Each structure stands twice: as C-alpha cells, then as structure tokens.
Amino acid sequence: MKIAVASGKGGTGKTFVAVNLFHSLKNKGKCVALADCDVEVPNALAFFEADLCNEIEVTEFRPIIHNDQCVFCGKCVEYCEYHAIFYMPSSRYIRLLNDLCHGCAACSVACESGAIENSSTVVGTVSSYKYQNSVCLAEGRMTTGHPSPVPLIKATMKNAFQDQSEYELYDSPPGTSCPFIQTVAKSDFVILVTEPTPFGLSDLKQAIDTLLTMGKAFGVVINRAGLGDREVYDYLERNGYTLLAEIPFEEEIARLYSEGKVVSEHHEGANRVFHSLADKLIAYGNSSN
Numbered sequence: 085m086k087i088a089v090a091s092g093k094g095g096t097g098k099t100f101v102a103v104n105l106f107h108s109l110k111n112k113g114k115c116v117a118l119a120d121c122d123v124e125v126p127n128a129l130a131f132f133e134a135d136l137c138n139e140i141e142v143t144e145f146r147p148i149i150h151n152d153q154c155v156f157c158g159k160c161v162e163y164c165e166y167h168a169i170f171y172m173p174s175s176r177y178i179r180l181l182n183d184l185c186h187g188c189a190a191c192s193v194a195c196e197s198g199a200i201e202n203s204s205t206v207v208g209t210v211s212s213y214k215y216q217n218s219v220c221l222a223e224g225r226m227t228t229g230h231p232s233p234v235p236l237i238k239a240t241m242k243n244a245f246q247d248q249s250e251y252e253l254y255d256s257p258p259g260t261s262c263p264f265i266q267t268v269a270k271s272d273f274v275i276l277v278t279e280p281t282p283f284g285l286s287d288l289k290q291a292i293d294t295l296l297t298m299g300k301a302f303g304v305v306i307n308r309a310g311l312g313d314r315e316v317y318d319y320l321e322r323n324g325y326t327l328l329a330e331i332p333f334e335e336e337i338a339r340l341y342s343e344g345k346v347v348s349e350h351h352e353g354a355n356r357v358f359h360s361l362a363d364k365l366i367a368y369g370n371s372s373n
C-alpha cells in the first residue's frame with residue numbers, strides 16, 4: 085500500500101506525521117518504508133540513525149544547440165511543448181531556455197541538421213539507507229538551482245527501495261502544484277495534514293479539490309489541535325470527509341520534535357494517536373478498497 089503524506093501548505097507538520105507513522109507501523113511489525121520526496125528541503129532522515137547503503141545520481145536530458153550548424157527551419161521550436169527555445173530566425177539566433185526545459189528530447193527528434201547535441205544535467209541524488217536491519221529509508225535531494233523537482237521525485241519513488249514493502253510512505257512536497265501531484269499520483273491513499281486555522285483550512289480545501297479531481301482516496305490529520313478555531317472540523321463534517329487523527333497543540337510535543345526525536349517514542353499521548361492512525365490505515369489496506 086502506497087501512502088502519500090501531504091499538505092496544502094508548508095509548516096503544518098507533514099514530515100512530523102510521516103516520521104511518526106513510519107515508527108508506529110514498524111512497531112506493529114509491518115514491513116514499512118519511508119521516502120522523503122520533499123526533495124528541495126528533505127529532512128525526514130534527521131530523525132533516524134541510519135546508514136547510507138546506496139546513492140544514485142539522477143540526470144535529465146538537456147540539449148546543446150549549436151547556432152552555427154542550425155539551418156533555422158524552426159522544427160525544434162514547433163516540437164517543444166514548453167516554449168523552451170528562444171528563436172529569432174531573422175537574426176539567425178537560437179538558444180535553449182534552460183529553466184523552461186522539461187528534458188523531453190522532442191527538439192532532438194525534430195532536428196535533421198545535426199545542430200542539437202544530446203547532453204544531460206544532474207537533477208540530484210536518490211539515497212537509500214539501512215535502518216534496523218532493512219533498507220527502508222530513502223531521500224531525494226535536488227541539485228541547487230535546478231528549476232523543477234518533478235524528475236527527481238519520479239526517480240525517488242521508482243528507485244528508493246530494492247525490496248517490496250507492505251507499506252510505502254511518501255513525504256510529499258507541500259502545496260498543490262506539480263510536485264504534490266507527482267507524489268500523490270501513484271499513491272493508494274493520501275493523508276492530508278492541516279492545522280485548525282483559516283490559512284490551514286484554505287489550503288486544505290485546495291488540496292482536497294485537487295485530490296477529488298484525481299479520484300484519490302484521502303483522510304485528514306489535524307495537527308496542533310486546540311490552537312485555532314472549529315472551522316476545519318465543521319468543513320470536514322459538512323462534506324463527510326474522514327478525520328483520521330488529532331494531534332494536540334502541546335509544548336512538550338514541539339520540544340521533542342525540535343530536538344530531532346521521534347515524538348511517539350517519547351510521548352505517551354502522541355504514541356496513542358499514531359498507533360490509532362496506523363491501525364486505521366492497516367484496516368483500510370485490508371479492506372476491499
């Protein structure tokens with residue numbers, strides 16, 4: 085069962101939930117793996133003492149356009165769906181707009197004059213880690229300055245684990261744009277983490293609307309319960325959406341988390357919450373859904 089842990093905005097506690105859910109499932113004897121797909125700022129591995137066992141470099145196609153060999157037929161521009169080629173035939177000038185290039189190689193297929201040289205750029209790395217005698221932790225880390233995290237997210241989800249796990253958790257990038265969609269697209273279930281504030285509710289609505297469009301099953305975890313108002317609860321009840329868990333707004337939980345500790349290992353209340361959440365996901369995975 086593939087589970088994405090996501091949020092409509094940053095700072096709601098998405099990684100907090102992913103890390104503690106991983107710990108709870110593992111304590112229940114489940115074969116579980118956790119991949120940090122928030123590749124621009126991965127931090128899930130900070131909570132575990134794990135040993136690096138494999139690292140791969142991820143590359144993406146990038147054309148090199150030789151202006152002096154170009155016949156300025158314009159076919160590469162026609163083939164490029166992302167408008168990543170700056171083209172001025174009257175001035176006999178052409179160049180790649182690297183930040184817009186998606187690495188699809190359509191321009192290379194289109195060019196018949198040999199003006200485009202096939203090349204690649206480093207997107208980032210995917211690292212796998214051994215934890216408690218199994219390779220069950222992974223991290224995608226994007227190269228600084230690369231314009232899009234999507235290729236690396238794909239590679240992280242594909243290459244992170246050599247062995248099939250009963251449960252695979254994906255710590256998704258925040259927001260509802262392409263990185264979020266890429267992470268949840270192949271998931272069987274999505275946990276949306278929010279907080280009981282107006283901003284939390286606004287971003288939760290956007291995330292839910294996106295998942296409904298994609299036809300994805302989901303449930304909601306409210307972090308820092310007691311901090312704000314009841315609007316999030318009213319919204320979930322009004323629409324019949326599942327509230328999976330509430331994590332209380334407590335100083336002790338914040339302190340433990342800030343110290344890089346797995347909170348459910350040290351806080352009895354949090355331990356109960358995450359074990360209950362794990363039980364619900366196990367029941368869902370065992371159902372006909």
